Amino acid sequence: MKLRFAPSPTGMLHVGNARLAIANALFARRHGGKFQLRIDDTDIGRSKESHVEAIRTDLTWLGIMWDETFRQTERLDRYAKAIERLKATGRLYPCFESEQELAAKRETQIRQRRAPVYDRAMLKMTPEQRAQAEANGKVPYWRFRLSDSIVQWRDLVMGNCQVKLPSVSDPVLVRTDGTVLYTLASVVDDLETDITHIIRGEDHVTNTGVQIDIAEALGARPDHFRFAHLPLLLDENGGKLSKRFDAMSLRTLRQDGVESEALVAYLARLGSSDDPVLLPFAEQADVYDLSHISKSAARFDTRQLLGLNHKYLGQLPFAVVADRLPEGSTEAFWLAIRGNIDMLSEAKLWHTVTYGDIVPPPQEDVASFLKDAADLLPPEPWDTTTWKNWTAALKEKTGLSGKALFLPLRLALTGEEHGPELRDLLPLIGRERVLTRLLAGQNH
Incomplete structure (x- = not known):
């Protein structure tokens, strides 16, 4: 058995190309066959060497070997x-x-x-x-x-x-x-x-x-x-996905922080009754079944892909991503944020939130509350119990609870309404930055 993928080096590979490359490569590996990469460069006027190299880079990133x-x-x-x-x-x-x-x-x-x-x-x-x-x-x-x-x-x-x-x-x-x-x-x-x-x-x-x-x-x-x-690929609304292919190149997805394992898992099961399974490419082939693909058009849902990407990132150890995180990132930082990001590129935001300077958004009628928060802030060293103890004391003094207690603190400390657990972030932000942000929040 031998299968092939024959892209034209006249543009960048997109998710439609990737789906076919993945299907051919997985099917060949599943059945002990061979896989051929054939460069269709007969359109000499439009073919570019840079695209040939990009095709090889993209396939290697996906885990496809020929x-x-x-x-x-x-x-x-x-x-x-x-x-x-x-x-x-x-x-x-x-x-x-x-x-x-x-x-x-x-x-x-x-x-x-x-x-x-x-x-x-x-x-x-x-x-x-x-x-x-x-x-x-x-x-x-x-x-x-x-x-x-x-x-x-x-x-x-x-x-x-x-x-x-x-x-x-x-x-x-x-x-x-x-x-x-x-x-x-x-x-x-x-x-x-x-x-x-x-x-x-x-x-x-x-x-x-x-x-x-x-x-x-x-x-x-x-x-x-x-x-x-x-079957053809449609977008989330049932329109032709081909109209959006230029904006969905593998290079763009990779630069945005989509993980190859998540993309392979998603595209391999797209249009089938099987749920995506996050596995290395070789193991993905062991569970790939072409007979499960439906005849009906399949919808490429970016939200589902990001959900799978989120799940994948949430199980990655620090050592795997350390060289792709912002400089100075620690294992504690990664463990704190990995369950709250859809793409690795979002780590940059949380690195700034944790270690950089932020401008908290204006909040009405919280100056007194934030002053109390600053007054009750415990001394360091801090650990994951600090947040619970601090907010318990603040609740007792102000009588506030739930969203009224936690949202003003989150906005003042991170500038965001949602994000990683503050019990994990607080020790990383540190007392000095926390005090600075609480003071800034009082002055808005």
């Missing part, structure tokens, strides 16, 4: 041979229409309420007409003549699938400059590098039918590959 890797531009000779084979069998034919002419045809078809399918006009050209077109300076692009059949397969997620090829336009496989398109290059690579299973998005179902037909034209059996099409 057994082999190559770039499609390293195999141009193999695609050229496939092109010649398809030309020789009459399956690849030259076309000379301009983009404007094709657009006009589509507009006419739509206006006449017909499906905008390519009309194969170029198949009717005689050799003499083709020669004349080339003599006039026209350079052909090449289309693959699809079979007049219905392609069927048993999908590992969607069940029985079919594509009626007569309702699909003959795909362009070779550009006017002679470069090959992904549609052909992908089939050639899948066949020649022994790919057995292909997990892709539901939006590729029609493309799958086309590529099965191309594979057959190159000598493969109809059932050479096993396919699994994952």
Whole structure:
């Protein structure tokens, strides 16, 4: 068994890409197979080396390791041979229409309420007409003549699938400059590098039918590959998540403080009946089951991801995150805040709250209360019992309790309405800073 992930280095990887990479890698590992990273860089004009490196960095961050890797531009000779084979069998034919002419045809078809399918006009050209077109300076692009059949397969997620090829336009496989398109290059690579299973998005179902037909034209059996099409991703409101992909790159999520383990756990179970399980990647593969994925579109809920991230951070020991925390952070600081943050980037705020200078928000009618709090503040050393003893004394003197007692103190000491337990933070803030903040609160 061998699976692959074939991103194009024309942009950053986003959660949609990551979901497919994770699915292919987990499925391969679960079944003792191999995983291939293939860089689809046939679009030379848009491909960037920086994106290639970013793809590798992102996959490594996710915990995905590949057994082999190559770039499609390293195999141009193999695609050229496939092109010649398809030309020789009459399956690849030259076309000379301009983009404007094709657009006009589509507009006419739509206006006449017909499906905008390519009309194969170029198949009717005689050799003499083709020669004349080339003599006039026209350079052909090449289309693959699809079979007049219905392609069927048993999908590992969607069940029985079919594509009626007569309702699909003959795909362009070779550009006017002679470069090959992904549609052909992908089939050639899948066949020649022994790919057995292909997990892709539901939006590729029609493309799958086309590529099965191309594979057959190159000598493969109809059932050479096993396919699994994952349902589309929607946002929290049921809209297309693809519209937000640019803002959901893996680099952005990583910089914001989303943990790779949480993201892998979330995306691996997205669209299934299984609850996410926080495990290392290798162990994640042991419990991954593609058959549990629903056929229905899945909703990517940022709140659920952050909830899982929160849970993951809450169980991390200090040693694992020490080098990613603000300078000077201690184990006591981490243990105090880890249960109250959704992303590690939030540690910066609490580091400032604990060790830095803050400006408490204005509060009405609390000056007398905060003065009493300062007067009753016990001497150091402090521990986790200090908060309880201090607030008990303050309650007895003021008669206040509950929110009326605790909220003014929290606002004065942290500047925030919510946060880590003050019994844990108080010893870290220290008596001097506490007094300074109580005084500042009185003067608002």
